[in-house]
Amino acid sequence: VQVVESGGGLVQPGGSLRLSCVSPGITFSIFSIQWYRQAPGGQRFFLARSTADGKVEYTESVKGRFTISRDNAKNTAYLQMNNLEPEDTATYYCNVGSKWWGQGTQVTVSS
DSSP states (O other): OOOEEEOOOOOTTTTTTTEEEEEEOOOOOGOEEEEEOOOTTTTEEEEEEEEETOOOEEEEGGGTTTTEEEEEGGTTTEEOOSSSSGGGGGEEEETTTTTOOOOEEEEOOOO
């Protein structure tokens, strides 16, 4: 199963980015989608989850700034990130169904 993240880049503090996660060829709607991030030298850290039955969950540090969403018709999930901080600099990963990982997309927050 292929999982591909995109949308990362360089952004100034206070800026926004929207990450995308596409996984073609599966029944996307039946799987939970998770977003994680990993800073250099650090562990992979859970950020947000969208379940198949429509529930969403966030880790405390991103509540109010990050929003997870999904478009099952497009086999795509999103992570809207607002008010970014330098501490948000990391590689961001999408996980589908607690099974399949993408290769990650780099987010750098710097002035």
